[in-house]
Amino acid sequence: MAAPKKTVAKESGQEKAGSPPELSNEQELKALRDMLLIRRFEEKAGQLYGMGAIGGFCHLYIGQEAVVVGMQMALKLGDQVITGYRDHGHMLACGMEAKGVMAELTGRRGGYSKGKGGSMHMFSLEKHFYGGHGIVGAQVSLGTGLAFANRYRGNDSVSVTYFGDGAANQGQVYESFNMAELWKLPVIYVIENNRYAMGTSVSRASAQQDFSKRGASFNIPGKQVDGMDVRAVKAAADEAVAWCRGGNGPIILEMQTYRYRGHSMSDPAKYRTREEVEKVRHDQDPIEQVRNRLLAAGSSEQDLKAIDAEVREIVNESADFAQHDPEPDPSELYTDVYR
Amino acid sequence: MPIQVLMPALSPTMEKGNLAKWLKKEGETIKSGDVIAEIETDKATMEVEATDEGTLGKILIPEGTADVAVNTPIATILADGESAADLAKAPAAPAPPKAEAAPAEAKAEAPAPKPAAAPAAPAAVAPLDPEVPEGTEMVTQTIREALRDAMAEEMRRDQDVFIMGEEVAEYQGAYKVTQGLLQEFGARRVIDTPITEHGFAGVGIGAAMAGLKPIVEFMTWNFAMQAMDQIINSAGKTLYMSGGQMGCSIVFRGPNGAAARVAAQHSQDYAAWYSQIPGLKVIAPYSAADYKGLLKAAIRDPNPVIFLENEVLYGHTGEVPKLADFIVPIGKAKIARPGKDVTIVSWAMGMSYALKAAEELAKEGIEAEVVDLRTIRPMDTETIINSVKKTGRAVTVEEGWQQSGVGAEVAARIMEQAFDYLDAPVARVSGKDVPMPYAANLEKLALPSVAEVVAAAKAVSYR
Structure with missing residues (x-):
């Protein structure tokens, strides 16, 4: 099998300078709404965690919203999504219900996993969301397997496999890269580089800090993308999806993003300065970018407030449900071990 | 003295193979490194190279012979100056390898000197x-x-x-x-x-x-x-x-x-x-x-x-x-050999020791019931317990280690569910608590043996 020309990789350097293609007004509004939903949801989850309603680990996605929202805009029904444990945003972007996600966080029977999975382990076959995986890097082989199934079945679905800059140093990532390129599997590896693997900065953990080059020795093309700009994400996603659907094999998108909150709720926050976080929030916030563009293009504050109100209602409803839904019946302890 | 060429082994577990083809004829001159024959197993084919020089004296195993045991002489090579008349001097086939000197107590227990890795084929069940x-x-x-x-x-x-x-x-x-x-x-x-x-x-x-x-x-x-x-x-x-x-x-x-x-x-x-x-x-x-x-x-x-x-x-x-669709259900043990005096619970390779031990025990009037677990999880506890209720005695046999092993689990279940039926503590025969050694004698000692199973069955039977 001759490797097709890596046109995407070639273009990457040139495109970086210019500003990304504009979205339609409708797309901008949807992006705003979807990103707001994730942000408000995560803020609420943080509150509930502080109240003790959510236990264990809870990894918030605040700051990174443009990545999943922009990616999702390029997908069609049947495309699969899989990620690690910072997964709430991915699920909401996939169209999973806020109620079901929040109730899983509180460990209630109405949660997506009946309360047995928790924050890091949720799934929806209906929405083609394959988890929600707690072991750093494991989802990369699994996502490659989803792509394998697409290839086996001869359909044109694409597996979107998310992982972070931390997981990018795991061995199985490269085992997967090798097989994906060898077998030309339709998988988009989305590396969400939020600059910190838990408390370790990229510069302290990674010899090659340009993650778009991590597939180079396997001939997998890659591209660095401004992951704070939903337009740039959507444009890169469109290209990557076309690349995969065209039978060209895998592709890597390094999303340069930032998480505002700690790694998990119990984060000492000693590894970076408050000023660094504030600067990104002020200069690059993905939601503010869209809001400003919409206002400049003629949307009224009133219109945008209505979106905010709709989102807040969904989130409040989910929080209410998640706190009042009963815990799983004790008989559930022994179910779902085998089928 | 003529040199014997022996049937080689292709792999550590090969016991026999087929002599596919002779590439040299009797009387042909052979140099070291010449390919003289081809042998095959159901796994692979290998060329047999001469390691000695001389003339191919006599082909002892004709081509096309199946199931030639490893180490069987297949030909003789005559050195310079030797003739066909010297063939009679060739040594007889070597004796099967004997177990190396082992510690005294292990030696006393050692059964027939058959290599541990060559149990008899499973009996028809x-x-x-x-x-x-x-x-x-x-x-x-x-x-x-x-x-x-x-x-x-x-x-x-x-x-x-x-x-x-x-x-x-x-x-x-x-x-x-x-x-x-x-x-x-x-x-x-x-x-x-x-x-x-x-x-x-x-x-x-x-x-x-x-x-x-x-x-x-x-x-x-x-x-x-x-x-x-x-x-x-x-x-x-x-x-x-x-x-x-x-x-x-x-x-x-x-x-x-x-x-x-x-x-x-x-x-x-x-x-x-x-x-x-x-x-x-x-x-x-x-x-x-x-x-x-x-x-x-x-x-x-x-x-x-x-x-x-x-x-x-x-x-x-x-x-x-010979059935169109032969399925064995997961999670069901089977009685591989019925008996009334002692239950031997085993699975996989352990069964080879268990079944042979049962034969040995039968000669001494002890009828062992051998339970083949087949599935380890979910474990068919019922079959084990029913057998123990009948015999009152149990031995587990496994190649794995004892600590936290499957035998330990079987023993615990028997203790929990058939304690009142036991006439003796459950005995475990297992691999020894060491990494597997390479040396043939040590490897043999590290694995369970038929003798150990026999001894354990007698011990729980107070015989």
Whole structure:
């Protein structure tokens, strides 16, 4: 099998300078709404965690919203999504219900996993969301397997496999890269580089800090993308999806993003300065970018407030449900071990 | 004196092979390094090179001879100045290798000096097997063939079943278990992977999550330790973590346990390891029929299944029912030999010691009942307990280690559920508490022996 020309990789350097293609007004509004939903949801989850309603680990996605929202805009029904444990945003972007996600966080029977999975382990076959995986890097082989199934079945679905800059140093990532390129599997590896693997900065953990080059020795093309700009994400996603659907094999998108909150709720926050976080929030916030563009293009504050109100209602409803839904019946302890 | 050329071994577990072809004739001059013959097994073909110089004196085993035992003289080479008349001086066939000097107490126990890795073929089990209707025609097959047939039948039946692993396709299987599958099913469904256990286990599990039914072959289970996170955390737990929404129908299979003379890193029994995990099923068969019927059941099972095979048994033959669709249910033990005096619980390779020990015990008037667990998880406790209630005594036999082993689990269940029926504490015969040594004598000592099983059965019988 001759490797097709890596046109995407070639273009990457040139495109970086210019500003990304504009979205339609409708797309901008949807992006705003979807990103707001994730942000408000995560803020609420943080509150509930502080109240003790959510236990264990809870990894918030605040700051990174443009990545999943922009990616999702390029997908069609049947495309699969899989990620690690910072997964709430991915699920909401996939169209999973806020109620079901929040109730899983509180460990209630109405949660997506009946309360047995928790924050890091949720799934929806209906929405083609394959988890929600707690072991750093494991989802990369699994996502490659989803792509394998697409290839086996001869359909044109694409597996979107998310992982972070931390997981990018795991061995199985490269085992997967090798097989994906060898077998030309339709998988988009989305590396969400939020600059910190838990408390370790990229510069302290990674010899090659340009993650778009991590597939180079396997001939997998890659591209660095401004992951704070939903337009740039959507444009890169469109290209990557076309690349995969065209039978060209895998592709890597390094999303340069930032998480505002700690790694998990119990984060000492000693590894970076408050000023660094504030600067990104002020200069690059993905939601503010869209809001400003919409206002400049003629949307009224009133219109945008209505979106905010709709989102807040969904989130409040989910929080209410998640706190009042009963815990799983004790008989559930022994179910779902085998089928 | 003429030099003897002996039948060589292609692998540590080879016991016999076929002499396919002679490439030199009697009377031909031979130089060191000349290929003089071709030998083959069901696994591979090998050229026999001369290591000595001279003239090919006499061919002792004609070409086309099947089942020539390793170390049988196959020809003689005459040195310079020797003639056919000297052939009579050739030494007789060497005696079978004797067990090396062992510590005195072990030596006293040692049974016949047969190598530990060469147990007799499993006895035909059909009459005792509830899965086989009476009067069923049986075919004699190697376990390797039984496994291959099981996979081929299931692949014909279900397009979602495929096999992936190292050397499973073009090489026809590192142990030739997948022989012919590539030819029948093509490269889409019989997939050679790179040497990348962690990665391809994860890829297989991902494909299973998407609804396919992969068979993932590990060249041996020793290499699957690199894939253990995926097997346990991804395959074993996802159904539960998803509240029953997303499962994983997948079979991981390959040779497990001690082979022969491959030392510590390649000789380990994983039955206890995987059997600890709720969410996994663990199968470790012994007879050819069970190998086939249980592998078919495993492929159809909607859960992740660990299928532990044994390299030493691959070439052994047994009776397999000639049925269109022969399935052995997962989770059912069987009485491999009925008896009333003592229960011997074993599985997989342990059964070879257990069955031979039962024969020995019978000569001394002790009727042992041998329970073949076949499935380790879910464990058929009922069959064990019913037998112990009858005999009042129990011995477990395994090649794995004792601590936290399957035998320990069996003993605990007997203690919990049949304590009042026991006339003696349960005895465990197991692999010794050491990494597997390489030296032949030490390896033999590290494994269980028939004598140890006999001694344990007598001890619990106070005889």
